[in-house]
Amino acid sequence: MAAAVEKVKGAVLANEDSNELKKVCARFSTKEVQTNFEKSQRSGSPERRAASRQEHELWGAVCRCAKNDKACLTDALIKAVETDERTCRVSTDEFEMEFTRTGKNKWISNPGPRGACNLVMVTVIERDKEHSYLWTYTQTRLSADTDTEFCASLFKDGISLNVPLRYSWNASSTSLVNCERVKPGL
Numbered sequence: 001m002a003a004a005v006e007k008v009k010g011a012v013l014a015n016e017d018s019n020e021l022k023k024v025c026a027r028f029s030t031k032e033v034q035t036n037f038e039k040s041q042r043s044g045s046p047e048r049r050a051a052s053r054q055e056h057e058l059w060g061a062v063c064r065c066a067k068n069d070k071a072c073l074t075d076a077l078i079k080a081v082e083t084d085e086r087t088c089r090v091s092t093d094e095f096e097m098e099f100t101r102t103g104k105n106k107w108i109s110n111p112g113p114r115g116a117c118n119l120v121m122v123t124v125i126e127r128d129k130e131h132s133y134l135w136t137y138t139q140t141r142l143s144a145d146t147d148t149e150f151c152a153s154l155f156k157d158g159i160s161l162n163v164p165l166r167y168s169w170n171a172s173s174t175s176l177v178n179c180e181r182v183k184p185g186l
Contacts, residue, residue, distance in 0.1 A: 025063035051181055058083060088179035097123060105129060117151035119144045128169070136168040 027033065040052040058080050065072035099107035105127040113120050120142045128134040141161050146152040155161060 021062075021066050024059075025066055028059050028063050051183075054083070054181075083181070086178070086180040088182050090182060090184055099123075099125065113145075117144045117146070117148070117154065134169045136166065136170070138164050138166045140164045 037052065037056050041049050044052075058076070061076040062073065062080060065076045097109045098111070099109045102108050107125050109123040110120075122140050122142055124138045126136045126138075128136070140163070141159065143161060144151060144155060146155055
């Protein structure tokens, strides 16, 4: 988070993206946004209303400060970054895959190179031997074309190759989630 905060401070001091911030603030102050906010405060759970109010107040502070006070703007943007860092996002994705059975309880999907970066991704689903209704899903990105700048940047900035991503009903490790907020979407 410290790097993100420093980036915000540097951008504010350098007056970067001030036009973009003005656009966001102009959109924030529209009657439509205000009406949607008011509706959100009349319906939904107390938690949703509180989260909506917090976000509205956060952007209100950013936009009030954006007009002329760099110190205020820096503080408001840092608070926005910190809030975002403590927000966990939950999403779902629907997709189709074709599997080939390789054993009594194991199926593999290997469609070959796909997409702009020729990504090779192998997916394995395994049924538990004792409980036929329990499954483990493992996906591994095996290789990709990193000759182009776009593809190279994807794999340099966080997409891992040769690292299995495993989802199991019988996970051996526990994930600690330190969320103050949970938000749908990416």
